[in-house]
Amino acid sequence: MRSALCIVSGGMDSVTLAYDVRAVFRPDALHFMSFNYGQRHKKELDYATHHANKLGARLDLVDLSGLAYLLKGSALTDDSVEVPEGHYAEESMRATIVPNRNAMMLAIAYAAAVSLGAEVVAAGFHAGDHWVYPDCRPEFVDAFATMERLATESDIRLYTPWMNVQKSDIALRASELGVNLAESWSCYKGGDAHCGRCGTCVERIEAFQVAGITDPTAYEARA
Amino acid sequence: MRSALCIVSGGMDSVTLAYDVRAVFRPDALHFMSFNYGQRHKKELDYATHHANKLGARLDLVDLSGLAYLLKGSALTDDSVEVPEGHYAEESMRATIVPNRNAMMLAIAYAAAVSLGAEVVAAGFHAGDHWVYPDCRPEFVDAFATMERLATESDIRLYTPWMNVQKSDIALRASELGVNLAESWSCYKGGDAHCGRCGTCVERIEAFQVAGITDPTAYEARA
Numbered sequence: 001m002r003s004a005l006c007i008v009s010g011g012m013d014s015v016t017l018a019y020d021v022r023a024v025f026r027p028d029a030l031h032f033m034s035f036n037y038g039q040r041h042k043k044e045l046d047y048a049t050h051h052a053n054k055l056g057a058r059l060d061l062v063d064l065s066g067l068a069y070l071l072k073g074s075a076l077t078d079d080s081v082e083v084p085e086g087h088y089a090e091e092s093m094r095a096t097i098v099p100n101r102n103a104m105m106l107a108i109a110y111a112a113a114v115s116l117g118a119e120v121v122a123a124g125f126h127a128g129d130h131w132v133y134p135d136c137r138p139e140f141v142d143a144f145a146t147m148e149r150l151a152t153e154s155d156i157r158l159y160t161p162w163m164n165v166q167k168s169d170i171a172l173r174a175s176e177l178g179v180n181l182a183e184s185w186s187c188y189k190g191g192d193a194h195c196g197r198c199g200t201c202v203e204r205i206e207a208f209q210v211a212g213i214t215d216p217t218a219y220e221a222r223a
Numbered sequence: 224m225r226s227a228l229c230i231v232s233g234g235m236d237s238v239t240l241a242y243d244v245r246a247v248f249r250p251d252a253l254h255f256m257s258f259n260y261g262q263r264h265k266k267e268l269d270y271a272t273h274h275a276n277k278l279g280a281r282l283d284l285v286d287l288s289g290l291a292y293l294l295k296g297s298a299l300t301d302d303s304v305e306v307p308e309g310h311y312a313e314e315s316m317r318a319t320i321v322p323n324r325n326a327m328m329l330a331i332a333y334a335a336a337v338s339l340g341a342e343v344v345a346a347g348f349h350a351g352d353h354w355v356y357p358d359c360r361p362e363f364v365d366a367f368a369t370m371e372r373l374a375t376e377s378d379i380r381l382y383t384p385w386m387n388v389q390k391s392d393i394a395l396r397a398s399e400l401g402v403n404l405a406e407s408w409s410c411y412k413g414g415d416a417h418c419g420r421c422g423t424c425v426e427r428i429e430a431f432q433v434a435g436i437t438d439p440t441a442y443e444a445r446a
Contacts, residue, residue: 066286067331099337100330103374107326108290114322135374143373147366151326151358 003029004120005113007105008051008059010034010044012184012204013124013162015051016174020161021122022055023177031116032059033109037098038068044185051183062108102135103144106158110148113156126162126170128203138163167203168210175213182216193218226252227343228336230328231274231282233257233267235407235427236347236385238274239397243384244345245278246400254339255282256332260321261291267408274406285331325358326367329381333371336379349385349393351426361386390426391433398436405439416441
């Protein structure tokens with residue numbers, strides 16, 4: 001019984017990751033874990049659920065919204081902080097840091113993996129995030145895996161295939177796997193369509209452009 | 224403004240830790256963080272609250288009880304698993320392992336510490352736990368601190384003063400600091416008094432005996 005646990009937010013990276021894990025590991029059981037950490041909107045989570053159903057995966061939603069007071073000062077969780085517009089790789093994007101988010105999510109995912117007997121924990125961190133988010137860097141991922149080998153006395157593999165690729169490569173991989181990325185959500189705002197102006201929208205638009213793939217996303221505007 | 228965050232369960236180790244942190248770091252602001260991870264009873268938490276009030280600390284209770292399904296198979300959270308009796312350092316005590324508990328608690332504590340601007344995160348892990356719990360060992364603590372330096376780009380200190388001492392030394396330190404350990408709870412069961420027979424009760428009794436200190440605890444029976 002081969003089992004894998006994917007952290008799936010419903011964004012294009014993690015949605016593609018789920019299909020990649022299915023293709024690479026061919027697990028008998030696929031688990032999705034999604035997090036509510038008090039983000040402004042839940043649109044991503046609807047897409048996570050959609051793909052869990054499509055893949056026959058069990059989805060566990062971990063509610064950390066009670067911790068939102070801890071995350072004050074991040075534009076993702078605090079309504080008094082404005083969502084920055086412009087390019088992702090800019091100083092202003094530091095406002096979107098939720099402190100220690102990936103360590104929290106991964107630690108909970110590992111607890112579940114031990115309990116489920118999963119051999120793989122997969123996360124969609126990718127190279128384009130390195131500049132802004134320290135907990136998306138390879139050094140962090142390596143240190144985390146080392147820590148968990150000691151904490152759980154297990155050989156659970158931490159699978160982060162996007163670590164050394166660009167977002168355009170993820171768009172290409174999605175295309176290869178036949179994933180419909182219209183069924184994913186990136187925008188930091190929670191409108192009817194992607195705003196087209198916030199950091200992740202700009203990054204998403206760029207990813208399809210660089211990959212040379214038609215962008216299936218509906219945008220309100222383009223920056 | 225010097226600020227410290229202590230993980231306080233309400234057991235004798237973490238209660239003593241809080242007073243030790245106050246004495247050693249003399250913080251302007253002391254924060255307690257307690258966890259509800261679906262344990263069978265909440266007696267410890269009452270003592271954590273009691274000492275927070277006594278020390279003028281703010282206590283944040285983090286509710287992870289929604290994760291209890293993850294922790295199936297541990298006697299601490301699963302009613303279908305019997306709480307083992309006998310000496311703490313026995314194979315049977317493995318039934319009390321909650322997978323990855325310390326990594327989860329510490330990761331959340333670090334998120335809070337970043338947000339609060341705390342310089343110290345303190346945890347009461349101690350040497351007597353090493354045999355049974357991999358996430359109470361010095362190698363784990365070192366690896367965790369390394370991981371967090373990368374994840375948070377901070378120099379928050381992970382303070383675990385009981386790492387290389389025995390529980391009897393904690394009893395001695397409590398005595399030195401004038402901490403009344405009758406106001407703490409160890410027993411895995413949730414009776415009116417400590418049962419005196421489960422692993423932590425046996426360990427608690429032994430700690431006072433070895434320290435040569437009068438045990439202020441009321442026990443239902445002695446193993």
